[in-house]
Amino acid sequence: MNKKRVIIIGASYGGLHAAKEFNKKDEFEVLVFDKKSFHYLQTEAYDFIANKSNISDITIDIGSYINKLSPNIKFIKQMVLNFCSQTKTIQTSSSSYTFDYLIIATGARTNFPPFIKGLRENSNGVKTLFRALGFKQKFESTIYEYITNNAFEHQRDYNIIIGGAGLSGVEIAAEMAYIIQTDFTRLGIRCLGFNITLVDGADSILPGMDRRIIYATVKRLKSLGIHIKTKSFIKEVSQNELIFNDDNKLPYDFMIFTGGIKAEPIASDKEYKLNKFNQYIVDDFYHIEGEESIFAIGDVAQITNDSQIVPPTAQSAEQSGSVVAQNIIRISKNQQPQKKLPIMRGMFIALGGKYAVGILYDKIVIKGYIAYLIKKVITNFYKVFLKP
Ligand SMILES: Cc1cc2nc3c(=O)[nH]c(=O)nc-3n(C[C@H](O)[C@H](O)[C@H](O)COP(=O)(O)OP(=O)(O)OC[C@H]3O[C@@H](n4cnc5c(N)ncnc54)[C@H](O)[C@@H]3O)c2cc1C
Numbered sequence: 101m102n103k104k105r106v107i108i109i110g111a112s113y114g115g116l117h118a119a120k121e122f123n124k125k126d127e128f129e130v131l132v133f134d135k136k137s138f139h140y141l142q143t144e145a146y147d148f149i150a151n152k153s154n155i156s157d158i159t160i161d162i163g164s165y166i167n168k169l170s171p172n173i174k175f176i177k178q179m180v181l182n183f184c185s186q187t188k189t190i191q192t193s194s195s196s197y198t199f200d201y202l203i204i205a206t207g208a209r210t211n212f213p214p215f216i217k218g219l220r221e222n223s224n225g226v227k228t229l230f231r232a233l234g235f236k237q238k239f240e241s242t243i244y245e246y247i248t249n250n251a252f253e254h255q256r257d258y259n260i261i262i263g264g265a266g267l268s269g270v271e272i273a274a275e276m277a278y279i280i281q282t283d284f285t286r287l288g289i290r291c292l293g294f295n296i297t298l299v300d301g302a303d304s305i306l307p308g309m310d311r312r313i314i315y316a317t318v319k320r321l322k323s324l325g326i327h328i329k330t331k332s333f334i335k336e337v338s339q340n341e342l343i344f345n346d347d348n349k350l351p352y353d354f355m356i357f358t359g360g361i362k363a364e365p366i367a368s369d370k371e372y373k374l375n376k377f378n379q380y381i382v383d384d385f386y387h388i389e390g391e392e393s394i395f396a397i398g399d400v401a402q403i404t405n406d407s408q409i410v411p412p413t414a415q416s417a418e419q420s421g422s423v424v425a426q427n428i429i430r431i432s433k434n435q436q437p438q439k440k441l442p443i444m445r446g447m448f449i450a451l452g453g454k455y456a457v458g459i460l461y462d463k464i465v466i467k468g469y470i471a472y473l474i475k476k477v478i479t480n481f482y483k484v485f486l487k488p
Contacts, residue, residue, distance in 0.1 A: 103126075103127060103128060103129045103172075104127065104128050104129070104200040104201065104428075104432060105128070105129045105130075105131065105197075105198065105199050105200050105201075106122065106128050106129070106130045106131070106199065106200065106201045106202075106203065106425075106428060107130075107131050107133065107190055107197060107199040107201070107202050107203070108130065108131070108132045108133065108203045108205060109133050109134075109180045109183075109190070109202070109203070109204050109205060109206055109366060110133070110134060110204070110205035110206040110207055110398070110400070111132050111133070111134035111139055111162045111166075111175065111205075112134075112139050112140070112205065112207055112398070112417070113139075113398060113414040113417040113418050113421070114205035114207070114397040114398030114399075114417035114418065114420060114421040115132060115134070115203065115205035115397075115398075115421060116132075116139060116162075116165065116421070116486065117417070117418040117419075117421035117422045117425075118203050118205065118397065118421035118422065118424055118425040119132050119166065119169065119173055119421075119425075120169065120422075120425075121421075121422055121425030121426055121429065122169075122172065122173055122425060122429070123169045123170050123173065124170045124172075125170075125172065125429060126170070126172050127432060128172060128428075128429075128432075129172055129174075130172060130173040130174070131174055131176055131197060131199075132162070132166060132173065132174065132175050132176070133175075133176050133177075133178055133179075133180050133190075133192065134162055134175070134177060135177070135178070135179035135180075136162075136177070137161065137162060137163060137177050138159040138160060138161055138162060138229075139159065139160040139162055139165075139486070140158065140159055140228065140229045140232075141157075141158045141159065141160065141479070141482075141483070142226070142227065142268075142414070143414050143479060144157070144158045144479055145158070145226045145232050145268070145271075145272070146271040146272055146274075146275045146450045147275075147450075148232055148236060149226070149232065149235065149236050149239065149272060149275055149276070150275045150278070150279055151236075151240075151279075155229070155233070158229070158232075159229065160483070160486045162175050162177075163175050163177070165486050176192075178192035178193055178194060178195070179192060179193050180192050180206075180366055181193060181366075181367065182366060182367035182368055182369075183202060183366055183367075183368050183369075183394075184368065184369040185368065185369060185370055185391055185394060186369055188200070188202075188393070190202065190366075199393075200393060201393045201394075201395070201428050202393065202394045202395070203395050203396075203397060203421070203424055203425070204365070204366055204380070204388070204394070204395065204396045204397070204400055204401075205396075205397050205398050205400065205417070205421060206363075206364040206365070206366060206400045207363070207364060207398055207399040207400055207417075208227070208361035208362055208363040208364060208377070208378075208379075208399040208400060208412065209227050209228065209361065209362055209364060210225040210226075210227040210231075210357060210358065210359075210360070210361065210362070211359065211360040211361055211362035211377065212225075212357060213359075213360075216334050216335065216336065216337060217335070217336040217337070218336055218337040218338055218339075219263075219334070219337045219357060221337075222337045222338070222339060222355060223263065223337060223355040223356060223357035224238060224354075224355065224356045224357070225356065225357060225358065226268060226272065226356070226358065227268075227358075227361070235356060238354065239276065239354065242258075242260075242353065242354050243279075243280070246258050246294070257293040257294075257295055258293055258294050258295070258353050258354075259295045259297065259350070259351055259352045259353050259354075260276060260294070260295065260296045260297070260352065260353065260354045260355075260356075261296075261297050261299060261342060261350065261352045261354070261355045261356070262296070262297070262298050262299065262355075262356045262357075262358065263299050263300075263334055263342075263355065263356070263357040263358065263359050264299075264300060264357060264358035264359030264360065265298045265299070265300035265302070265305035265306065265307075265328070265330065266300075266306065266307070266358060266359075266360075267306065267411075267413075267447075267449060268358040269298060269300070269356070269358040269359070270298065270305055270306060270317060270321070270449060270451070271449060271450050271451070272356060272358065273296055273298045273321065273326050274320065274321060274324055274326070274450065274451040274452035274455075275450065275452050276296055277296045277321075277324035277325055277326050277452060278324060278452030278453045280294045280296075281324060281325065282453065295325075295327060296324075296325070296326045296327065297326070297327040297328075297329055297350065298321065298326055298327070298328050298329065299329045299330075299332050299334065299342070299350075300329075300330050300331075300332070300359070301330075301331065301332060301333040301334075302330060302331070303330060303331055304318075304330055305317060305318060305321070305328060305330065306449075308411060309447070310459055310462065310465070312459070312465045313447070313449070313457055313458075313459055313465065316457045316465065316467050317449060317451065317457050320451045320452070320455060320457065320467075321451070324451075324452055329350075332344050332345075333345040335347075337355065340352060340353070342355070360377070361377060361399060361412060362377055362378050363377055363378040363379040363380070363399060363400045363401075364378070364400060365378055365379075365380055365396075365400060370390075372388050372389045372390075372391075373388075373389040375402045377402070379396075379399070379400060379401055379402040379412075380396035380400060380401050380402065381401075381402050382395070382396050382401045382402065382403065384404075384439045384441065385424075385427060385437055385439060386401060386403075386420055386423065386424050395424045397417060397420035397421045397424055398412070398416070398417030398420060398421065399412040399417060401420065403416055403420060403441070403442060404441075405441040405442060406441075410441070410442050410444075413444075413447070415442065415444065415445065415447075416442040416444075419440075419442040419443070420442060423438070423440045426438070444461075444462065445460070445461060446458060446459060446460040446461065446474075446478075447459055448466075448471055448474055448475035448478065449475075450472065450475055454469050454472045455467075455468055455469065455471075455472055456468075456471035456472040456474070456475045457471055458471040458474060458475065
């Protein structure tokens with residue numbers, strides 16, 4: 101049988117969902133590439149930082165997962181350097197491979213806008229495991245330093261700033277505040293003078309989200325003692341001070357930046373239409389501009405639903421991955437591809453300890469321990485599905 105070869109670049113939420121669709125579809129040979137050997141569960145970074153989980157809980161070994169699937173699907177741990185649409189080839193650091201269909205699922209990294217002077221050098225991130233680990237270790241040593249030097253003397257305040265009040269910034273702020281408020285108090289250590297400030301240029305936190313979710317989240321963040329500073333644009337970050345566009349200053353000891361993403365498209369023989377976040381602008385079938393057999397899914401694509409841009413989430417990455425793979429299978433059977441845009445089934449935000457706020461199908465808002473349990477069920481279900 102003349103097998104069609106599908107190449108998937110990126111083995112994370114999007115890429116692995118696409119790969120799974122080809123299970124037992126022996127008419128396809130599927131090569132999944134990733135520069136890492138593990139899939140980093142970014143959605144669980146908040147638990148990792150809070151010491152409730154370790155590296156093995158927030159990573160999935162890609163090779164072991166792919167080995168669970170049928171032998172027509174293979175994992176190749178190599179970084180893809182570029183692709184050529186003319187020759188239908190990808191080039192890795194050591195070889196080149198031809199494809200019939202290409203799925204780009206290379207995700208995104210934290211965007212440190214270069215016009216914010218000093219931002220990259222002076223702030224921490226969580227978008228890669230390496231950065232999350234570095235952040236966790238720094239946060240712990242910061243607290244250690246604080247309790248050994250300052251806690252009982254109350255010499256001065258200790259300021260933590262989170263730049264960017266989107267989903268990840270809010271979750272991390274809440275988790276840090278919760279650790280400081282509860283865990284250290286439980287140990288008999290009074291962490292007085294620890295200030296956490298969430299900064300964002302938008303009018304509110306969680307821009308674009310349902311008003312009820314924003315309201316419930318603000319309430320929870322305030323109860324954790326978090327200061328919220330919206331409509332505030334950062335101009336510069338020095339070693340210990342944040343300078344805003346209006347020249348107001350905010351001293352800090354520790355800074356995290358989660359203020360946006362920059363997609364990671366792959367170099368190619370042609371230039372494709374990208375948006376300001378470097379995401380491929382795709383059509384309703386996730387084709388990149390002018391290509392019939394090259395697709396982009398997940399965070400590396402600007403996905404729209406009824407002309408509305410869909411926020412980059414694990415959910416939309418998974419759904420776009422499945423849809424593209426199903427459509428490739430349909431095309432091979434001479435069936436029409438189906439236009440299926442991501443549906444936000446629900447969104448749950450962890451807000452410190454066993455507390456979350458969430459919404460189901462844009463209708464039902466759930467708060468507190470129940471919402472936390474639902475979030476855990478969703479993430480555990482995902483892990484069970486992927487664990488070897
Ligand atoms: C702290 C935090 C909390 C979040 N919480 C939620 C949440 O609660 N719910 C939710 O839905 N979303 C959440 N998100 C967003 C979610 O994690 C992303 O939307 C999701 O990871 C996107 O998946 P992806 O498959 O498109 O890309 P990614 O997960 O970014 O994966 C891309 C993969 O491509 C690989 N790769 C990149 N370039 C190359 C190359 N050249 N060659 C080979 N391999 C390459 C990378 O190694 C990586 O494995 C959160 C994000 C963060 C940071």
